[in-house]
Amino acid sequence: MAQATTDVFQPSYAVPPGETIADLLEEREMTQTELARRLGVSLKHTNQVIKGAASISPDLALGLEKVFGASADFWLNRESQHQADLARQQEERDLADAVEWAKRFPISDLKKRGFLSAESKGPALVADLLRFLGLAHPSLWSDPIAAFRKSLVHESDAYALDAWLRVGELRADKIRCKAYDADRFRTVLGQVRGLTRLDPEEWEPKLVALAASAGVAVIIEPTLPRARANGATRWLSPTKALLQLSLRYAWEDIFWFSFFHEAAHVLLHRKKHVFIEGLKRNVPSDVRREEAEADRFATRFLIPQEYEGEMLALHLSQVPAFADQLGISPSIVVGRLQHEGALQPNQGNQLRRRLQFAEQ
Numbered sequence: 001m002a003q004a005t006t007d008v009f010q011p012s013y014a015v016p017p018g019e020t021i022a023d024l025l026e027e028r029e030m031t032q033t034e035l036a037r038r039l040g041v042s043l044k045h046t047n048q049v050i051k052g053a054a055s056i057s058p059d060l061a062l063g064l065e066k067v068f069g070a071s072a073d074f075w076l077n078r079e080s081q082h083q084a085d086l087a088r089q090q091e092e093r094d095l096a097d098a099v100e101w102a103k104r105f106p107i108s109d110l111k112k113r114g115f116l117s118a119e120s121k122g123p124a125l126v127a128d129l130l131r132f133l134g135l136a137h138p139s140l141w142s143d144p145i146a147a148f149r150k151s152l153v154h155e156s157d158a159y160a161l162d163a164w165l166r167v168g169e170l171r172a173d174k175i176r177c178k179a180y181d182a183d184r185f186r187t188v189l190g191q192v193r194g195l196t197r198l199d200p201e202e203w204e205p206k207l208v209a210l211a212a213s214a215g216v217a218v219i220i221e222p223t224l225p226r227a228r229a230n231g232a233t234r235w236l237s238p239t240k241a242l243l244q245l246s247l248r249y250a251w252e253d254i255f256w257f258s259f260f261h262e263a264a265h266v267l268l269h270r271k272k273h274v275f276i277e278g279l280k281r282n283v284p285s286d287v288r289r290e291e292a293e294a295d296r297f298a299t300r301f302l303i304p305q306e307y308e309g310e311m312l313a314l315h316l317s318q319v320p321a322f323a324d325q326l327g328i329s330p331s332i333v334v335g336r337l338q339h340e341g342a343l344q345p346n347q348g349n350q351l352r353r354r355l356q357f358a359e360q
Contacts, residue, residue, distance in 0.1 A: 016052025180215025253335025
């Protein structure tokens with residue numbers, strides 16, 4: 001996936017077009033004063049152009065064409081090449097200065113997942129990383145935890161978290177979605193609820209296709225080291241939402257609760273908000289309220305409120321039949337009973353499955 005970078009850092013020498021003008025003046029035994037007169041510009045400006053301190057404008061290029069015979073396009077192309085060489089040299093200095101910044105990202109993991117070239121290092125690595133992040137310059141990077149209004153105490157490493165979020169965006173670009181339709185998405189969630197009984201290899205493609213039909217790209221992307229997020233929800237455009245899950249906790253019931261929690265953010269909350277689950281301290285009150293709403297939605301969507309009393313009275317042996325009655329995985333029921341304290345944390349784990357997905 002990463003692009004080759006072998007040609008990026010070849011050394012170049014920026015030759016200003018003024019050197020060509022100086023050669024022509026020497027060849028024709030013409031002084032700078034005479035050239036300035038013929039061009040109709042000041043001697044100072046002529047001297048600056050020759051030294052490379054001033055650029056050749058289209059008007060000046062037309063004048064040089066008349067004085068020396070070489071076309072205006074020749075002079076403008078020389079100027080353009082010179083400016084490009086200067087920009088390239090400056091970029092190489094900037095990239096060299098940013099090598100330590102780049103090393104703060106989970107580079108080895110991004111290389112293993114194919115987002116960075118396995119061979120890139122030094123300034124080439126910085127250039128590779130910028131392409132991955134979709135940024136023109138290291139100075140444009142910002143801390144995603146601060147930007148997303150979550151934890152003031154960085155429980156998750158900002159660089160690892162940003163890399164994980166970016167992976168989700170790149171994966172989502174490959175999912176073709178219809179325009180977001182809230183009513184359709186509610187219908188889809190009902191269908192997804194029934195998928196919880198299936199094995200991952202069966203339900204994963206169905207989940208992605210169903211969500212895409214309602215304008216939501218679902219990405220299941222294993223977390224990166226130090227990126228302590230369970231999931232994230234944000235809008236890529238006014239008509240396409242991204243629901244990203246990390247499998248940080250691989251229990252099936254936790255996965256499905258997280259999915260419906262994130263789905264609630266899509267359905268219930270403002271598009272301008274970005275939600276990252278797993279960062280809990282110092283969260284603003286409006287975000288805490290929305291998180292609580294998403295928790296309630298997921299809890300009641302999976303096990304409707306009218307069944308809670310019956311659920312809490314269950315013996316462990318009755319869980320499979322109760323799950324069949326509701327049309328959900330027994331794992332969801334066991335996880336809920338453990339959460340409510342009706343079962344001990346390890347009790348009933350034989351009915352809970354751990355999720356594993358093939359490498360993408």
